[in-house]
């Protein structure tokens with residue numbers, strides 16, 4: 001063995017496994033309806049592309065880790081419009097190359113903090129990089145199982161005392177991937193109170209915060225954001241991947257406690273994660289505009305409405321999630337989610353089984369609202385035939 005244990009023992013990244021299933025179907029000439037990976041194919045808003053093209057420099061130089069003044073201004077403008085936040089003695093931000101690297105790298109700065117605490121707590125099911133980043137950093141991953149009966153709320157206070165005492169940080173993610181669960185003000189305040197009592201750094205993965213039911217645009221009701229209720233020891237991870245569909249551009253930011261951001265800025269200068277200038281220029285345009293985001297929300301709302309209604313009739317789901325673009329469908333008792341997904345994939349419909357999106361959570365499949373509107377009916381027809389035969 002020439003590599004370390006963490007690398008040697010990593011499971012296949014779920015999206016790689018899904019890509020293989022997809023390729024096998026395409027090679028076999030099957031028409032594919034891919035609800036697997038959360039990477040919707042909606043054309044990029046033209047001014048974003050133009051800004052990137054227009055800013056390819058004559059002379060290439062290293063970008064600053066802190067972001068260009070234009071990008072920072074644009075992000076602060078968004079924070080003001082969306083959350084009424086301004087830069088202050090308490091609040092600062094730093095751009096990132098999307099959330100994934102930011103989620104990964106933050107663990108390096110947290111494991112061992114405050115007297116050597118090594119544990120980082122995170123939701124299960126949840127985004128797989130919470131766990132892998134902790135492992136690569138030499139920490140102890142502590143998954144907390146989410147329960148449908150609780151609305152999939154993470155409850156660190158239910159852990160044994162010794163586990164709570166070793167916690168360096170806690171991840172939350174509302175709107176949540178994969179369940180679509182959201183958090184209300186009372187719950188977020190409870191989470192902050194627990195973190196403060198335990199001196200735990202709160203990490204909030206907020207990349208779905210702008211993906212919610214499009215009717216909320218007019219009602220003023222939108223997913224609650226953690227920094228409304230406190231700043232100290234709290235960081236929010238934001239991204240353009242879902243908001244503007246810029247998954248391939250790699251752009252986001254971390255917003256929160258000014259002292260923490262200062263330390264993170266020093267650390268990140270070592271990681272090689274300065275964002276290329278043309279991407280910063282594209283991101284500047286994206287954060288400055290809300291209209292293209294409203295258009296995307298409409299598209300996801302229509303897709304979710306249609307698939308939810310069809311799946312509800314199949315008895316595959318009960319409650320429509322109010323945010324995110326996922327449907328988390330419980331299977332009938334003792335049906336295995338991996339077998340279900342693989343059997344369904346043979347008919348061309350790709351879903352993600354819960355065991356691939358979690359540590360040991362069985363009996364669910366996730367559908368990401370990725371296929372185009374015109375593909376939803378044929379896909380749901382296939383699913384209905386499949387489910388009717390199976391159950």
Ligand SMILES: Cc1ncc(COP(=O)(O)O)c(C=O)c1O
Nearest residue numbers: 038098099100127177205239241
């Ligand atoms: C919960 C969650 N966090 C983070 C990410 C990473 O997003 P980004 O493209 O910004 O790296 C994803 C991507 O699907 C996600 O679902």
